[in-house]
Amino acid sequence: MFGGDVSPESTVFGSGDPDSAVVGSVHGDEPTGVRAIHRVLEPPPTFDRPVKFVVANPPAAVAHRRYLDVDMNRVFPGDADADERERRLAAQLVAETDDCTVLSIHTTRATSDPVAFVTSEHRRTLEVVSQLPLDYVVNERPTVDSAFSSTGAVSVEVGKPERDDAIAKAEEIIRAFLRVVGAVDEPSPPTSSPAYFTTDDTIEKPGSHDSYELLVENFERVEAGTAYAKADGETLVADESFVPILVSETGYDDIFGYRGHRTADSLDGARDAWLGDG
Template structure:
């Protein structure tokens, strides 16, 4: 079935033109963000700035599939004239969020704890992420191409594990924190993480083809040492050639990779700014 005239679903709240956006369901099998947004809207908050709430991929959401034609989070900035549904929707989403500071909600198979992903090319994203109650902020630019975060001041949040009540609660908390920090809601003092650590990913951790029996031994954000086992199966053990920090690693989240190799950049925004500025030179 072709969806030629489908657009993202959009609702606007607050006075004036929208200055902020909250995006969910870039992947149709991740309904957590939409459920969190519904909780917020049903609480009848008073918005003090214009906010645009966007369901990015309605057809995949209805089908409860990650995507129908192409992974939407790998085809930005998209193409309004493309045959693939997700490329058309990606182009429309970029247009709808142009110039807006944006929070995008995802979920993962890897960890119950929220993670923020940003692009090093957008300093405003780093500023927004550093103000959220999240312990880990990750620059995905070195490895992940054509993601939503590459298109502007977008912070992409993995709110927790797919379709768990805990993830919905954390997504709601993070959306409220974002809107509160940006003066769109008045809900008390801004909420910050007690400690935030900054990372970047630099490589994928591939799964050996033809073996589905691997057990993942590595734990996300716990450093794996050189020659340490990070996975094992009946065919043998996988050892790290060099030390790395596992990021978004899981047994079932991806078909061909466990997740990503990362490195710690620092514990302050200035550390991250320095590292990501230097990497671009």
């Protein structure tokens, strides 16, 4: 554990008190978000509203490690007095972005397609994410309640780590976010219409095996009785139908990813399902 002072690194562009923030490096081994932020800011656009840009976990980023004490994206809202660096950083990041509309950039080994994770009770988050250039929006509240998204952030997995296409997609999403929150006045490209999903459970890896093979694709429905993976050649069969969400052989030590379902094909449908607005 670490006893020294540590805090996120924050820079404001534009005049006044920012009510929007873009965050990178919650995980120190995911530099894509910070690299995309640098692209957006070199040179910086003309800001009509101030925006805060934040490196969430500087010591892990310098070490190029996912975390140094605990996984920061599993300990929100954090604890300012904790021994572990990431718990303290989480609390400081929450304070740093308080009252801000927040975009957080991440990467994943599971898919090259951008995926947004939200928690359903944050209405402003749903409005913002519906206008970003991505195809999938996932409510992760049923299975994860201590990720950064639980504070109201839009957390976007932009693709696979350190790939040029992921950095380019992150830049595109950041620029779109800045337009959506009114921070910049730039022409808006045609928006996508994402599908909305809900996580139901984790997909556990059975026991200790040397090799795993997935037989399904993310966001493509798996019917009951269908083989979805192999563990050391042993076939694993779905007991019931589900939609694979952020599944991969190597992304997690003990799970493949998440089992979920398609909730809606529109923002109004998602609001009806998640907020009871129907």
